[in-house]
Amino acid sequence: MRGPRARGGRELSPRTASSRPSVEYPQAPLSEELGIDLPAGTRWGICLSHDVDHLSLREHLVDAFLPRYVLALLRQNLTRGRFRLGRVLDSFWGLLLAACGRDRWDVVDDLLAAERRAGVSSTWFVAVRRGLGISYRGAARERLVGRLRDADQEIGLHGQSPTDASALAAEAEQLSREAGTPIVGLRMHYLRLTRSVFDGMERAGMRYDSTVMNRSRLEPDQIELPGPRLVRPGLLEIPLHVMDSTLFSVTGLGLDFDQARDYMRRLAARAADEGKLVTINLHPNTYSHQTPEMRAWYDALLADVTARSDVFVSDFRALLPRIAIA
Ligand SMILES: [Zn+2]
Known part of the structure; x- marks a missing residue:
């Protein structure tokens, strides 16, 4: 099958995102891929998440x-x-x-409303430390956490301490205090994953990370869809598969709206055939009129998956109890 074409007719297939290398396991996992007990009547899954890098322009x-x-x-x-x-x-x-x-990037309420209309929930990975492009803090973060809590969304940590286990655990503990609930999930900002991250997660009593990302193949017919694996006792890695920026950025696939919608439809067909889980990350600021094709893509994705009866649409919180840990 031919890959999607970028505007101007440039052939994109076969394509690897050489500017965005894969994120590997920093240590050998303790298990093979674990099965997922999908609800009766469904044969594949999609797990929605948002890495909160920005709250406003x-x-x-x-x-x-x-x-x-x-x-x-x-x-x-x-x-x-x-x-x-x-x-x-x-x-x-x-x-x-x-x-x-x-501010066009002030879209948290829009995104929450769109997901509420679709009847789905997402996991929101929130940063408590600034740096590498993340600037929100203090009162802005607490307002965000309050909105997410009011909307009963799962809050995870967007980690900023890849080489300091104590600092990472402290980030999780601070967010737990602010959220008023234990923080069990993590995705590292810039996908910076090391053994130290798993050490910090163990210290903080966390249960899963979703930072590993295989980007060696990007086409929907070929992209790897690895499942969850145990990395430490009681600690899972649930790999990330599709990121908004990988689809739309010219440093990734450089797709337009039609191509990106087609990409997800082809990926959905394959995931359904193979009984796979697909994990998605949409950065909330891209659900903005500043990037209307990305907003339209996410609306179309929600419409497409909720129109099907064979898919389990979830956040990580609802997925976790369905992962069969031997
Ligand atoms: Zn990030």
Whole structure:
């Protein structure tokens, strides 16, 4: 089967994301892939999650992220075979609006409402430490945690301490205090996974990580869909499969809306045939009118999966008890 074509007819298949290498297990897992006890009548699963890297454009108007954002914007929209000057101008308009207090990245309530309408829940990985492009903190984070708690969403940690187990455990403990509930799930920011991360998770009594990501093959017919494995006693790794940026960024597959919707439909057909679980990460800020094709893609994904009766749509919280730990 032919792979999707980027605008301008560039053939994307076969393609590996050489600029985004795979994230491997930092140590040999303790188990083979574990089975998932899917609910009666379903034959595949999709697990939804959000890595919260940004809560607003405004929080970046005075930090070093903004120049990087503008460069990425230009690279995404003004490359060979992909000249979208209108999008660039609209994105600058979005920055101006943010400076005036109408922030297009303030979309948590929109995203919660879209998922509530679809009847699904997601796991939200929230950072408690700044750095590597993450700037929200304090009161903004506590407001977010309160909104998620009110909406009964699972809150996980977006970890920022890949080489310091004590610091990672402290991040989890701080978020637990703020959320008023134990934090058991983790995804590392920038997918920086080491043995030390598992050490920190054990210290904090956490139960699963979802940072491993095999990106050696990206086509929906070939992408690896590895299942959960035990990495420490009582601690699971549940690999991540599909990330919004991998689909849309020109450093990934560079798809447009139609191609990205087609990608997920082909992946769904394969996952259904093979009885697999597909894990998804949408960064909440991309559910924004700043990137309308990504917002439309996620709406289409929710519509497609909730229209089917053969799929178990879940967050990690609902998935965990269905993973058969020997
Ligand atoms: Zn992140």
